[in-house]
Amino acid sequence: MSLLDSLVRTARRRSPWLFHLNAGSCNGCDIELVACLTPRYDVEQLGIRLEASPRHADIIVVSGPVTRTTLEALQTVYAQVPDPKVVVALGSCPASCNMFAGSPTVVGPLDRIIPVDVYVPGCPPRPDAIVAGIADAVAILCGDVPRPEPTHVPVVADACATGGLS
Amino acid sequence: MNILNIITGNVARGPQTVRFPGREAPAAAYRGSVTMDAAKCLACGICDYVCVSRAIAVTPGAASCEWTYDPGRCTYCGRCVDHCPVAAVTQAGDRGDSYARSGAQRATVTVPYPACPQCGRPAMPYNEAVLGAAFGDVSAELRERIHLCERCRRRATTAALKANFGAAAETGRSDDGR
Amino acid sequence: MTVVRGLISLLVFPGALFALPAGWFMMWLQRKINARAQGRIGPPFFQPFFDFVKLLAKEPVVRPRLQGFLMTVLPLAAVASTLGAIALLPVFPKAGGFSGDLVLLVSLIEVGPLCAVLGGFVSRSLYGGIGASREAVLTLAYNVPFLIALFALVASAGSFSLAGVALAAAWPVRVLALIALVACIPVKLHLNPFSAASAEQEIYAGSTTEYDGPRLALWELAHALEWVALTGLVASLAFPVADAAWPVRVVVFVAVSVALVVVLSFAAASTARLKLAQTARWFLLCGSGIALSALVVAFVRL
Numbered sequence: 099m100s101l102l103d104s105l106v107r108t109a110r111r112r113s114p115w116l117f118h119l120n121a122g123s124c125n126g127c128d129i130e131l132v133a134c135l136t137p138r139y140d141v142e143q144l145g146i147r148l149e150a151s152p153r154h155a156d157i158i159v160v161s162g163p164v165t166r167t168t169l170e171a172l173q174t175v176y177a178q179v180p181d182p183k184v185v186v187a188l189g190s191c192p193a194s195c196n197m198f199a200g201s202p203t204v205v206g207p208l209d210r211i212i213p214v215d216v217y218v219p220g221c222p223p224r225p226d227a228i229v230a231g232i233a234d235a236v237a238i239l240c241g242d243v244p245r246p247e248p249t250h251v252p253v254v255a256d257a258c259a260t261g262g263l264s
Numbered sequence: 265m266n267i268l269n270i271i272t273g274n275v276a277r278g279p280q281t282v283r284f285p286g287r288e289a290p291a292a293a294y295r296g297s298v299t300m301d302a303a304k305c306l307a308c309g310i311c312d313y314v315c316v317s318r319a320i321a322v323t324p325g326a327a328s329c330e331w332t333y334d335p336g337r338c339t340y341c342g343r344c345v346d347h348c349p350v351a352a353v354t355q356a357g358d359r360g361d362s363y364a365r366s367g368a369q370r371a372t373v374t375v376p377y378p379a380c381p382q383c384g385r386p387a388m389p390y391n392e393a394v395l396g397a398a399f400g401d402v403s404a405e406l407r408e409r410i411h412l413c414e415r416c417r418r419r420a421t422t423a424a425l426k427a428n429f430g431a432a433a434e435t436g437r438s439d440d441g442r
Numbered sequence: 443m444t445v446v447r448g449l450i451s452l453l454v455f456p457g458a459l460f461a462l463p464a465g466w467f468m469m470w471l472q473r474k475i476n477a478r479a480q481g482r483i484g485p486p487f488f489q490p491f492f493d494f495v496k497l498l499a500k501e502p503v504v505r506p507r508l509q510g511f512l513m514t515v516l517p518l519a520a521v522a523s524t525l526g527a528i529a530l531l532p533v534f535p536k537a538g539g540f541s542g543d544l545v546l547l548v549s550l551i552e553v554g555p556l557c558a559v560l561g562g563f564v565s566r567s568l569y570g571g572i573g574a575s576r577e578a579v580l581t582l583a584y585n586v587p588f589l590i591a592l593f594a595l596v597a598s599a600g601s602f603s604l605a606g607v608a609l610a611a612a613w614p615v616r617v618l619a620l621i622a623l624v625a626c627i628p629v630k631l632h633l634n635p636f637s638a639a640s641a642e643q644e645i646y647a648g649s650t651t652e653y654d655g656p657r658l659a660l661w662e663l664a665h666a667l668e669w670v671a672l673t674g675l676v677a678s679l680a681f682p683v684a685d686a687a688w689p690v691r692v693v694v695f696v697a698v699s700v701a702l703v704v705v706l707s708f709a710a711a712s713t714a715r716l717k718l719a720q721t722a723r724w725f726l727l728c729g730s731g732i733a734l735s736a737l738v739v740a741f742v743r744l
Contacts, residue, residue, distance in 0.1 A: 109495035112486065128308070135479040142279040142473070145489050150646035151569075153503070153654040156496070178656045181501040190317070193336035193366050197317035209366050218362045219369065221339045226287040231362035233284070244366040267712045281483040287661040 110156070110182070110240040113145045114232065117155030117179065121172050121208070122198075123162030127188040127221035131159060133225045141229055144236075152178040157235050160214075161188040161222075163195035164206035176212045182246075184235040187214045188228065190221045213248040289357070295342045296356040297335045297369075304352035305331065305375045306389050311344035311353050318405035320344055327386040329375040335360060336367055350391050380413035452529040456695070461528045465666025466490035468673065468703045472633075475707035494662055500655030509564060513653065516561040517660035521555035522614060524667040531674045532605040533695045542602045551671055554664055555630060556582045558639075561661075562649025573648025576718055577639040578659060581723040584626045584636075587729035591622035594736035595679065598743065609682045612743055618736035620676060624702065625729050627672045629721070631665070633706060635713035636721050673699040673706075 099114055120128055134141045135148060149155050150177045176185070185208075190196040192208035208214050215238050218231035237243040282288060289405045290296070298320070300311075307329040312322040319338035323330040363369050377386035391409040395402050409420050451457055456464075469490040477484025505513060508676065527550035530543050555577060562574025596602055599610035611619075627633075632640040632648075640648035650661050677698035683691050 105495060106499040109492040112492040113489065113496040115493075130283065137280045138282065140279070140477070140484075142477060142485050143483040144284055145485055145492060151651045153652055154647060154650075154658055156500075178503075179504055190319075190335075190337055190339065194317075196337060197339060199318070199337075207366060209274060214366070214377065216362050216364060217366065217368075219335045219359045222331060223359065226282070227359060227362070229284065230287075234362050235737040245478065253577050271479040271708065271712050275478050277481065279478065280481045283483070283661045 107240045107242075111242075113147075114156045114236045114239060115147045115149045115154055116157050116159050116232070117149055117152045117175065118159045118161070118173060119152075119175050121160050121162040121168040121206070122165030122204070123189075123191060127161035127191070127220075130220075130222040130225055131161070131188065131228060134228055136225075139225045139229060141232070143231065144229070146232060153180065155179050156182070156239055157184050157186055157232065158264065159186045159188055159209055159232075160192050162202075163191040163198045164208055164211055166203050166205055167223075169205050169211065172211055182239060184215045184239045184244045185212055186216045186218060186231055186235045188231075189223055190219070193217050193219075201232065206210055209248065215243050215245060292357075294357055295340045296358045297340075297360055298333055298338065298344060298353060298355055300331050300333070300373050301352045301354070302331075302373050302375045304350050304391075305373075306327075306350055306352070306391055306394065307331075307377070308349065308376050309410055310347050310349065314343045314347045316341060316343065329377070331373040331375055332370060332414070334367060334370040336363075336369060349394050351386075355388070378411070380416050381411055382416045385413045385414060387411065387416075448529070452525065456531050456533045456670070457529045458525060461525065461667055461670045464699075465663075465668075465670045466530055468496070468665055468669040468699070470523040471700070471703050472669075472710070475704060476711045479649065479708065479711035489565075490662070490666065493657050494666075495524035497659035497662065498656050501656065502655045509566070512564045513561065513657050514660070516557045516564065516658060517653070517664055520554040520557040520561075520664035521660055521667060523550045523557075524664055524671050526550045528667060528674060530604065530681065531678050531695075532603075532608065532669075533674075533678060533691055540603060541606075543714040544596065544602050544604050544607060547604065547675065548589070551630075551668075551675070552581075552585070554567045554668055557664075558649045558661075561653070562651075565649070565652035567652040569646040569651040570649050572645045573639060573651065575646070576641075579718060579722055580629050580636070580639050580725075583725040584629045587622045587725055587733040588626045590730060590737055591619035591626075594619045594740045597737065598740040604678060605707065608679050609685065611679070611682075612740070613692070615736050615740045615743070616679070617741060618732055619679060622729055622736065623676055623679075624705075625732070627676070627702075627726070628706060628710065629725075630668060630672055631706070632708040635709075635710075635716045636724075637715050638718045638721050641715055669703070673702045676702055 118128065118131055133139065152158070156179075158176065158179055160172070162168070187193055187208050191198065192206065192214070195204050195206045198204045205211070216231050218228055218236045220227055223231070234243070238245050307322065307324065309322040309324075311320045317337050317339045321332045324330070340355075340359070342355060345355055349374050360369060375389070378389055379385070380387040392402070392407070395406070395410055399406065405424070409417055412420060453459060453662070470485060470487060473489065474484040497683045502707070527547050530547045559574045559581070562570040562577065594615055595607045595611045598612045598615040599607040601607055601610060629636040629639070650658060653661055674695065677695045681694055682696050683694050
């Protein structure tokens with residue numbers, strides 16, 4: 099049993115698949131995330147794959163302050179990723195809404211919507227910082243590091259139907 | 265068929281990848297997270313004023329000033345560094361590690377106000393260079409007066425005015441200046 | 443004895459015990475070659491194995507009963523049929539083949555893409571449906587040269603068994619038919635330039651878009667086995683070694699399979715994806731042209 103457990107943990111550590119969700123980002127973080135796939139940084143050396151479908155993913159990478167129009171997609175995608183899953187917030191926007199804070203079209207920051215496990219600093223973060231942040235997320239995913247307690251109670255109710263969060 | 269040249273070149277040259285835990289240092293001009301030197305700070309609040317994303321907050325208190333900075337909110341634009349009159353705000357060469365909790369990297373620096381040499385109350389910190397930029401030629405009198413607290417400085421200014429224009433004040437006006 | 447022999451070829455060699463690691467190795471080799479061609483390091487050696495274990499260990503999404511059943515059974519059927527096709531390859535047991543096993547093998551190989559088409563539609567995802575319909579169109583397109591080429595081989599050898607074809611097919615026919623067969627492999631394996639069926643960044647993950655965890659693991663398994671089955675089909679038809687000593691046959695089989703993986707990977711790394719209509723046209727014109735010329739040569743030499 100413990101052998102099987104350690105095999106599963108190793109497999110989770112060695113094969114994290116990402117799903118990238120743009121929650122109203124300016125594209126800066128998105129480009130830097132794609133830069134992780136380039137020959138220079140090559141995340142495939144860690145077994146990381148950028149998956150096209152949230153059903154295949156282990157790690158959700160969110161960039162952007164959560165805008166009203168992406169709120170529903172964000173909640174859907176979070177629910178679609180099978181357990182165990184980890185959320186990585188890319189850059190300043192998901193952490194605090196950055197310069198968009200207070201805008202009527204922004205309902206973030208991200209941890210008000212879904213629980214966030216790792217924040218990667220930067221605006222946008224450097225590709226190697228993103229890879230390091232994903233490595234931290236992988237440690238949470240395979241159980242080496244305990245998951246941080248959520249700061250807010252995540253809002254899962256249909257906030258779109260009531261006209262957004264206030 | 266150019267692609268075949270590229271591919272065979274890539275295979276022959278070997279991978280260009282940096283192995284994972286290793287990383288290259290950022291460029292020299294890289295705009296990393298912001299740090300502040302309390303010894304140089306004038307508590308003027310310009311960094312707060314120019315900060316686009318309100319990552320920097322300057323909260324004046326009675327005897328000191330709180331300078332708060334949240335990297336999780338920063339755009340790393342460098343405007344605070346550009347506008348700081350005394351180069352107290354600088355940017356590090358990197359942006360630090362990932363963190364687990366929103367606002368976990370928020371840093372607060374307390375800028376103590378120096379005591380007024382006359383009354384001992386806290387006075388706003390000043391800097392010679394700024395004074396020169398504001399007034400051009402700085403007289404010895406002005407240089408002495410900038411270290412005073414606001415009250416004492418007002419008094420000193422009033423006293424100097426009185427000394428200079430004492431005769432005029434005695435003829436036409438009452439003692440309290442009206 | 444035939445039952446024991448059949449079980450051995452299904453479960454040991456060239457079946458499950460050999461085909462699973464071989465399939466994972468081929469997937470790793472393809473990814474590694476792709477990475478090296480792009481100047482990257484590429485995935486670690488055990489990557490496909492860890493991917494499979496991780497997917498198995500994920501919690502499956504709860505589905506409506508019938509849909510969940512179909513979404514589990516279809517990839518299982520693909521795995522089983524591909525494994526059956528691998529077991530038919532005339533590699534190890536000399537008397538394993540029978541007359542007509544080529545027909546059975548071709549039909550078993552076709553079950554995988556059919557299951558993928560059905561699985562895409564069953565998942566009721568928009569992108570799954572698009573991927574499934576593309577898969578269906580491409581299956582129709584590449585099967586024309588695929589079947590003509592096999593028919594040319596059969597006509598040249600005068601036998602419907604794999605071993606007979608491998609022994610007796612005339613060389614000009616064999617070369618032309620194998621070129622046509624090899625050109626069909628990238629479609630089945632979703633490799634460039636014929637990867638329109640699972641075009642990433644375009645229709646997400648094609649027919650497997652809605653598959654999660656263990657169900658996706660089964661598709662990955664079927665994919666790994668398809669690598670072995672298709673390269674093995676070409677490898678077992680490439681040289682007339684069916685009556686040689688078994689070590690020779692095994693060495694030839696493995697060497698040709700791996701060489702084929704290398705060739706296909708470099709072809710995939712150096713080409714861009716063709717559109718669906720372009721792919722179909724290529725197979726109906728160029729692919730069929732090569733296969734038909736093989737057929738003509740076969741009949742002329744008769």
